[in-house]
Amino acid sequence: MIVDTMRIAGHEFSSRLILGTGGFPRLETLADAINESQTEMVTVALRRIDPAARGSLVDVLDAAGVRVLPNTAGCYTARDAVLTAKLAREAFATEWVKLEVIGDERTLLPDAVELVAAAEELVDEGFIVLPYTTDDPVLARRLEDVGCAAIMPLGSPIGSGMGINNSYNIRLIREQTALPVILDAGVGTASDAALALELGCDGVLCASAISRAEDPVAMARAIRLAVEAGWLARNAGRIPHRTHAQASTQEDGVAEFVHPSDPARAIGSGGDGLG
């Protein structure tokens, strides 16, 4: 059960899980995972046409009835990212874009300077910009200032499965913005997704953890349930962390057992009692 909806740019989503379509071995598996995840929005990318490619991704997504969120994966400059976003708008008839501007090949970490420049230009062009960003609260503020529709900080590098490396920063980003915060990248398994929601994220974008799992469809279900569990837990108001124990059973009225061998028995019973 979902408590309520996730709102991005005035659009309501009853699922807080956005599914990345990258990495699924077959389109059939992708379709099953979409179904099991109950997601309402999935990411797609643009690449040069391959005459040998089989099956239509667009048909699969149409049949699933999900909204499409094009990304700008593979772009290393604001210029290329803006052009790719405009091409995606043509290809998919949507103003929504997951803006990725990568600054490092090995870690695929975002280039903050190019990211903000691209975001600003795309917002000016009327795009709904969902930026994939580092977990830097100051950068998040810059992205909000230029008019992004959400903040999508990474938990850890794309496809690393390391989970959330800096939960403190995710909390700070959450505290300072009224925009939706969607944890994007780094989720390795269900508990990472639950933690994101517990930290205050509105949702999770997850690709590799599901698509590259041994059983992607089972993992889609696990992460769907984790997102729901995390959201419920967040709103249920967790107990504070304590350094020491706090008994969960009352201390008043605890029995005082006196065993026959206890020295206290001789003193406490008065000696010549009933025994």
Next chain:
Amino acid sequence: MSIYVNGSESEIAPGTTVAALLDALDAPARGVAVAVDAEVIPRGEWETFAVPDDSRVEVLIAVQGG
């Protein structure tokens, strides 16, 4: 005349439109975008836009990603 399509050199007749190029590539009807010399060619212009000589054409389609 000669153009580059997705990085490969290709000979086309003068006046060849984007639409004709897409036909030749057997491009799907949906999920396709075209850039010529790093400018988006909107779908509405595909039938009329003649690909210029020596231009760099990118024909992109939807793929799994992200």
